[in-house]
Amino acid sequence: xxxxxxxxxxxxxxxxxxxxxxxxxxxxxxxxxxxxxxxxxxxxxxxxxxxxxxxxxxxxxxxxxxxxxxxxxxxxxxxxxxxxxxxxxxxxxxxxxxxxxxxxxxxxxxxxxxxxxxxxxxxxxxxxxxxxxxxxxxxxxxxxxxxxxxxxxxxxxxxxxxxxxxxxxxxxxxxxxxxxxxxxxxxxxxxxxxxxxxxxxxxxxxxxxxxxxxxxxxxxxxxxxxxxxxxxxxxxxxxxxxxxxxxxxxxxxxxxxxxxxxxxxxxxxxxxxxxxxxxxxxxxxxxxxxxxxxxxxxxxxxxxxxxxxxxxxxxxxxxxxxxxxxxxxxxxxxxxxxxxxxxxxxxxxxxxxxxxxxxxxxxxxxxxxxxxxxxxxxxxxxxxxxxxxxxxxxxxxxxxxxxxxxxxxxxxxxxxxxx
Numbered sequence: 001x002x003x004x005x006x007x008x009x010x011x012x013x014x015x016x017x018x019x020x021x022x023x024x025x026x027x028x029x030x031x032x033x034x035x036x037x038x039x040x041x042x043x044x045x046x047x048x049x050x051x052x053x054x055x056x057x058x059x060x061x062x063x064x065x066x067x068x069x070x071x072x073x074x075x076x077x078x079x080x081x082x083x084x085x086x087x088x089x090x091x092x093x094x095x096x097x098x099x100x101x102x103x104x105x106x107x108x109x110x111x112x113x114x115x116x117x118x119x120x121x122x123x124x125x126x127x128x129x130x131x132x133x134x135x136x137x138x139x140x141x142x143x144x145x146x147x148x149x150x151x152x153x154x155x156x157x158x159x160x161x162x163x164x165x166x167x168x169x170x171x172x173x174x175x176x177x178x179x180x181x182x183x184x185x186x187x188x189x190x191x192x193x194x195x196x197x198x199x200x201x202x203x204x205x206x207x208x209x210x211x212x213x214x215x216x217x218x219x220x221x222x223x224x225x226x227x228x229x230x231x232x233x234x235x236x237x238x239x240x241x242x243x244x245x246x247x248x249x250x251x252x253x254x255x256x257x258x259x260x261x262x263x264x265x266x267x268x269x270x271x272x273x274x275x276x277x278x279x280x281x282x283x284x285x286x287x288x289x290x291x292x293x294x295x296x297x298x299x300x301x302x303x304x305x306x307x308x309x310x311x312x313x314x315x316x317x318x319x320x321x322x323x324x325x326x327x328x329x330x331x332x333x334x335x336x337x338x339x340x341x342x343x344x345x346x347x348x349x350x351x352x353x354x355x356x357x358x359x360x361x362x363x364x365x366x367x368x369x370x371x372x373x374x375x376x377x378x379x380x381x382x383x384x385x386x387x388x389x390x391x392x393x394x395x396x397x398x399x400x401x402x403x404x405x406x407x408x409x410x411x412x413x414x415x416x417x418x419x
Contacts (some may be wrong), residue, residue: 004230005177006041007033008060012071012074012081013156014047025070025161032165036173037180038066039230048072053084061149066173071156073139075118079208082125085153088145092129099131099140106138129153136163143172150176181234186226186247186261189252190409194218197252204247212241220405222257222264240320257412264408265293271415272303277352279411281307282320282345284332285375290404302356305349310341320344333358335376335387342378342385354380355411357403361396373399377407381414 009029023045030040041064046052053072060067072081072230086093100123107115122138124130132141134150137160144151152169154161189197194216198205205214211231217224227245231237249259250322258267272279281291291307294300308319313332316322322340330336338356348352366372371391378385390406392399 004180005038005066005095005269006064007038007066007068008044008064009040010053010056010060010067010069011043011045011071011104011156012048012053013045014078016045016071017047025156025158026044028158028162029068029070029165032170033066033068033173034182036170037182038173038177038232039182043337046229048078048080050084052082055270057085057088058153061146061151065149065177067149068169069151069153070161072222073122073153073155073226075122075138076345077219081153085089085129085142085144085151086126089126089146089151093124094127095123096125096131096140097123098133099125102133102135132168133165134160134164135167136160139365141168159251163344177236180230180232181237183229183231183234183237183241184226184261185241185259186224187245187252187259188222188257188264188267189223189225189255190257190264190412192223192225192252192255197223197255201225201248201251204251212244216301220402221409222405224261225252230233238325263293264405264412266297268408269294269297269300269303269417270411271412271419273299275352275415275419277415278303278305278350279353279355280305280345280349280351282341282354282356283307283309284311284316284341284357285361286357286400286403286407287311289400290355290357305351308345308348316341320348331370333360333370333374333376335378335389338376339377339380339385339387342380352382353411353414355407356380357407359390359399359403361399361403363396375399375403377403377410379407379410379414382418383414386410386414395401 009026011023012028016023026043033040044056046056103119103123107113125142129142129144132143134140137155137157139155141164142153154164185356212227212229215226225248227241229237229241283290288307288309294304296399310316310320313327321343321344322337326336326340341356342354356378360370360372361367362372375390378387392402
C-alpha cells in the first residue's frame with residue numbers, strides 16, 4: 001500500500017488577513033496537488049511578521065512532507081519572506097547571477113527603464129536553496145529541504161505562481177513523491193435541500209468503503225454531491241467510484257442538473273449547444289449579472305446572443321416596448337412587465353430562449369405591497385412564457401446573486417422541458 005503524502009500551504013501577506021486580497025492561490029494549488037495524488041493537510045495565512053512566519057514553518061513541517069509558501073517575495077520593505085527563510089534554514093544571502101541577468105533583461109528590453117537597488121536585491125537568495133527560475137517575473141522560486149520535508153517558496157502573483165507550479169514544482173513533486181491517486185466524481189442537483197438529499201441517499205452513503213468519501217456542497221439552491229477516493233490504481237479506483245456514482249445519479253435523477261463538476265451556467269450552455277439553440281437576457285435589477293455568468297466560460301458565443309440592461313423604466317419602454325399602461329397598472333416589478341420584457345428581447349435578438357428579471361434589491365425602495373427582495377422572473381421559450389415570483393431577504397449583493405441562480409434554474413428547466 002502506497003503511503004499517503006500530505007502537503008500544507010502557507011500564504012503570507014497582511015493584505016490576506018485584512019481581506020484586501022482574496023486568497024485564490026491556495027485553492028488552485030490544492031487542486032493541482034490533488035491531481036498528482038498529494039493530499040492537502042492544512043492551509044494557513046500569516047501576516048508579514050517574522051515570528052508568525054517562523055512559527056508556521058515549524059508547525060507545518062511537523063504535519064506535512066511538502067510545504068508550499070506563497071507571497072512576500074517582492075522588492076519592498078514589507079516583503080520579508082526571503083530573509084526569514086534564510087534565517088530558518090541557516091543560510092546567508094547571495095546574488096543568484098542567472099536571476100540577476102533575467103531581471104536586467106526585463107528592465108532593459110521589456111520595461112525599457114533602469115533598475116534600482118530594490119530590483120537588484122530581488123536576485124538575492126539564501127545560499128541553502130535550489131533556485132526555481134521565474135520566467136514570468138522578477139521574484140525567483142526557492143526550494144529548501146529540512147528533515148525530509150520539502151519547503152517551496154513561490155511568488156504571490158497568481159500567474160507567476162501558476163507558471164512555476166506547472167513548469168517546475170509539479171514535475172519535481174511527481175518524481176519525488178509517489179502519493180497514490182485521488183479520483184473525484186461530482187454531480188449537480190437543484191430543487192432539493194442538502195438535508196433532504198442526505199435522507200434520500202443515506203443507504204448509499206453508509207455503504208461506501210473507508211477510502212471513498214461523499215461530500216455535500218450547497219450553494220444558492222444547488223447542491224453538488226462529490227465522491228472522492230484515494231488508492232493505488234487509477235483504473236480500479238475510477239471503476240469503483242463510478243459504481244457508486246451511478247447509484248447516486250439514479251437515486252437523485254429527478255433533481256439532477258448534470259453529472260459533471262461544472263457550474264449551472266455552463267451546464268445550460270452545453271444544453272443549448274446540443275439543441276443548437278440561443279438565449280438572450282433582459283435584466284433590470286441584476287444589471288447584466290446573468291449575462292456575465294452565461295458568458296464567463298469559453299464558447300458562449302455559440303449560444304448567447306446578447307442582453308438588454310433596462311434598469312430605467314424609460315429603457316424598458318423604448319427598447320423593449322413595455323407599455324406605459326402596464327407600468328402604471330402593475331409596476332416595473334410585476335409578472336406582466338417581465339413577461340413583456342422577455343417576449344420583446346426574444347423577438348428583438350431573434351433567440352430561442354429569453355429571460356427577464358425585475359426586482360427590488362435593496363437596501364432602499366421597498367413598500368408594504370412590494371417589499372425589499374421581491375423579484376419577478378420570466379422565461380420565454382418555444383412553448384410560451386412562464387413567470388415566477390421570488391422573495392429574498394438578504395443584502396443587495398446576495399439578493400442579486402440569488403436572483404441570478406434561481407433564474408438560471410428556471411431557464412435550465414425550460415430547456416430540459418423542450419428536449
